[in-house]
Amino acid sequence: MRFSSALPRLHGGVQRTLSGHWAHGRRNRPLPLARHFENPGADALMSSRSHAIENATEQFDNGTFFALLGDSVAYPTQSQEAASLPELYRYLNEFITPHVERLGFSVKVHDNPVAGRGPLMIATRIEDPALPTLLSYGHGDVVRGYDAQWQAGLSPWKVTERGDRWYGRGTPDNKGQHLINLTALEQTLKAREGKLGFNVKLLLEMGEEDGSPGLNAFCQAHAEELAADIFIASDGPRLAAARPTLFLGSRGVFNFELTVNLREGAHHSGNWGGLLSNPGIILANAIASMVDEHGRVKVAGLMPKAIPEAVKAALADIEVGGGPGDPEIDPNWGDPALSLSEKVFGWNTLDILAFKTGNPDAPVHAIPGKAHALCHIRFVVDSDYNAFIPAVRAHLDAHGFNQVEVRQTRMDVMHATRLSPDSPWVGWALESLATTTGKKPALLPNLGGSLPNDVFAEVLGLPTVWVPHSYPACSQHAPDEHLLAPVVRESLQIMAGLFWDLGTDGARLTREHRAREQSE
Structure with a gap:
């Protein structure tokens, strides 16, 4: 089937041009379907599975998904801006609710337990209470648009195609990702003739970019309503654009501030230089005592004891960096005993995010009165974040920096989580992705970044499997945020195959997971 090189103007004023690169061999290229089902109807099942994948692919090829994404991005859902609260409600009520109701979901939009923060939505589709239940998740909020900082001709609130890139705020984080999953679910439902x-159950929040306020309390209060057997969702990047990826949790993140506040105001350096202590110099030296020039952390109590063998084994297959648009890795940065993949997926990191003293934008010849630095620790499971501030305080005091104040800057900590790579759900998901794509998927025990996965793994007690649909150089949170079109197409195929397989294997996997939990 052939497609014209240009499609007419679509919903929301979005115009799309299909490149020949995507279209090459689109419908005539056979999908690799190597999986063998252990039942006499294997050929028929595989044929129907292929049909579900082809249906999902068609949504990409005919421009339907691009139009849907354009409509989504047109909502400026900036959760860090208090004035955007009405837009957060509009996204759920006007955009998502009608879409999922057409698929047979019942929907309820809830106010956030934290006053003035973004709403949350629970959508439920029950075929039979005896069947296994999937809980999925996404967030419809985005970071600030920074409209003026985008390339000429681009807007954060309009999806624009340039080459293989689809630009727009939230295209990868997270509007595009949860829409890929909903589209694949819809096409699987059609291929299964209305029975998944x-x-x-779908949980959408509108505050993830503001630290997911209220999410934990909401899930505790609605635990029965959100009860499920498996959690599958999508956020974050693949290991590399061309390699399908699973991750089983995420590192936690702990934010803190270092401050040296010596006096009010600044004083002329010609009159007082050499007589007044400089808070910027004190703070710079304090930080240097915590992390050396090679990024090696010197504060006792901030690092984990060891990397579990199952995690080491999974990371042995992982290569990081080297993709188009990726920054050049400094192989000498961090602990020299760790591999590159272990540094980012298996260990803790301490980073300085911002440092300010005086007026950097308009400096004057004066000794500043204060200095402060914003820092954070990304941490893996088995790290006690409650010990981080005491550890930093003890280190600074031991090195003579009692003038440096330490305080946690965000009280909501995203905890570290990790499903065991040995879980039956993991092997099943890896096989499904390999069957659909013909590629060996990457398995990350946890994402290097942070997600509110602790809510799903700990509060709701679910095995968690994440299938990301973005890539590391997508510019999320920055100007020129974008999705890669070839990754979108493949991700639609992956999720259709995964949902098909869940309908076939879900009951068995649920029994195996429960038996494993009981044995442990």
């Missing part, structure tokens, strides 16, 4: 073979 599992129940679905």
